[in-house]
Amino acid sequence: MSETQPRISIIVGSARPVRIGRQLADSIAEALTESTSADVRILDLREIDLPMLDEPLMAGMNQYANPHTLAWAAEIRASDAVIFLTPQYNAGYPAALKNAIDYIFAEWQDRPSAIISYGGHGGPKAAKQLREVLEFIRMDLTDEQPQLVIQREDYTADWHLGDPDAVVARYADEITAVGTALEARIGALEAA
Numbered sequence: 001m002s003e004t005q006p007r008i009s010i011i012v013g014s015a016r017p018v019r020i021g022r023q024l025a026d027s028i029a030e031a032l033t034e035s036t037s038a039d040v041r042i043l044d045l046r047e048i049d050l051p052m053l054d055e056p057l058m059a060g061m062n063q064y065a066n067p068h069t070l071a072w073a074a075e076i077r078a079s080d081a082v083i084f085l086t087p088q089y090n091a092g093y094p095a096a097l098k099n100a101i102d103y104i105f106a107e108w109q110d111r112p113s114a115i116i117s118y119g120g121h122g123g124p125k126a127a128k129q130l131r132e133v134l135e136f137i138r139m140d141l142t143d144e145q146p147q148l149v150i151q152r153e154d155y156t157a158d159w160h161l162g163d164p165d166a167v168v169a170r171y172a173d174e175i176t177a178v179g180t181a182l183e184a185r186i187g188a189l190e191a192a
């Protein structure tokens with residue numbers, strides 16, 4: 001973890017080739033860069049491209065074998081806080097995100113974190129499921145949990161967002177509150 005500028009990483013939970021998750025992540029990163037003192041990075045599961053969990057031992061044994069697991073664990077260790085940006089898929093969150101969570105274990109524990117969900121109704125069911133899992137792995141979750149409602153008219157004909165900044169701007173106060181809450185938790189950990 002950083003002793004100078006804290007790092008907040010946004011995990012992009014959607015790994016589809018045609019998606020809006022990366023657009024939202026970029027725009028949220030920009031908003032948080034303005035409203036916090038953090039170095040805000042994107043951890044894009046499409047780019048990171050983890051295979052389906054292929055570690056011989058379960059993550060709780062803390063003996064990672066594969067280079068991609070060690071690299072993923074290092075990214076999370078380097079993050080003072082993590083934001084899980086998740087769409088809602090069939091009343092849950094994406095398999096790629098669960099896979100990435102299951103790869104590692106100790107790295108998640110006590111790490112300040114937040115969930116931002118999105119979907120036609122803001123992705124409440126994805127957020128609820130994800131929250132249960134993140135509580136199980138003992139992440140330090142904020143109460144702030146923005147749910148971005150994506151309307152049909154937000155999409156272009158090729159299923160991207162026409163103006164992601166406008167979508168994110170509708171939730172500016174809630175996203176600022178996430179950043180503030182994460183910075184407070186990072187500060188409390190450093191002071192402890």
Ligand SMILES: Cc1cc2nc3c(=O)[nH]c(=O)nc-3n(C[C@H](O)[C@H](O)[C@H](O)COP(=O)(O)O)c2cc1C
Binds near residue numbers: 014018020021118121
């Ligand atoms: C497999 C799948 C299941 C979906 N299920 C839901 C759903 O349960 N509720 C909802 O509001 N939208 C649902 N949608 C629509 C998504 O909210 C929308 O496609 C969104 O753009 C997905 O995020 P992404 O583009 O970043 O992958 C679903 C989309 C996919 C691909």
